[in-house]
Amino acid sequence: MAKSKRVKxxxxxxxxxxxxxxxxxxxxxxxxxxxxxxxxxEVAKFNVKVNGMVVSDNINFNLNLSENTxxxxxKIAPDSSGYFTFNINPDGSEVSVEYQIVFDLDNEDxxxxxxxxxxxxxxxxxxxxxxxxxxxxxxxxKDPSRGLTEADKVDLRVYWEWDDEKDIYxxxxxxxxxxxxxxxxxIIE
Numbered sequence: 363m364a365k366s367k368r369v370k371x372x373x374x375x376x377x378x379x380x381x382x383x384x385x386x387x388x389x390x391x392x393x394x395x396x397x398x399x400x401x402x403x404e405v406a407k408f409n410v411k412v413n414g415m416v417v418s419d420n421i422n423f424n425l426n427l428s429e430n431t432x433x434x435x436x437k438i439a440p441d442s443s444g445y446f447t448f449n450i451n452p453d454g455s456e457v458s459v460e461y462q463i464v465f466d467l468d469n470e471d472x473x474x475x476x477x478x479x480x481x482x483x484x485x486x487x488x489x490x491x492x493x494x495x496x497x498x499x500x501x502x503x504k505d506p507s508r509g510l511t512e513a514d515k516v517d518l519r520v521y522w523e524w525d526d527e528k529d530i531y532x533x534x535x536x537x538x539x540x541x542x543x544x545x546x547x548x549i550i551e
Contacts, residue, residue, distance in 0.1 A: 406456040406548075409454035409455050410455060410459055410546045413448045419546065422541065422542065424542065425539060443477070443522060445520060445521040446522070448517075448518055449516060449517045451512065454511075455503075456506070456510070457549065458500060458549035460546070461498070461501070461516075461544065461546050463497045463543075463545075464496050464542070464543045464545075465495045466541035466543075467540065475523060476521070477521050480518075480521075481519075482517070487521075499516075
């Protein structure tokens with residue numbers, strides 16, 4: 363009888379182990395084979411133009427001082443000054459935008475220094491020009507339901523003056539150009 367009890371115990375253990383394996387295999391196979399999911403991602407539109415050119419990350423262009431600056435017959439004298447303008451238009455963007463404008467002032471033809479800038483057509487001024495050649499600012503999204511529009515456009519007016527420490531006797535700026543690198547990025551909120 364002791365042998366029959368032992369056989370029954372082993373048979374019971376065997377049945378329990380088989381049941382556990384079958385249940386575990388069924389559960390794992392259900393988990394493994396039912397990988398149904400749906401995903402959707404909404405991507406905000408990003409559309410920024412600098413002087414009418416679409417910018418996805420950054421853009422390089424030249425500003426000709428004689429064409430863009432407000433001077434008398436393209437003539438300047440020591441201690442003279444002027445300004446040039448360009449615009450940053452985020453119309454159609456659905457996110458806030460950060461921009462960084464870097465002016466290459468190492469060009470021998472443009473012995474100028476930047477003094478201040480305005481983003482509202484000369485009504486208010488900012489003088490925080492980093493390293494004397496970099497302007498960094500933001501265009502913030504006020505209403506996410508409408509995005510940024512033409513009304514959010516920035517007309518950047520950059521004021522400069524003749525750099526007295528360089529060639530102060532050069533009275534003409536006919537061919538003076540400044541290379542500009544504009545970097546535009548989304549502000550992730």
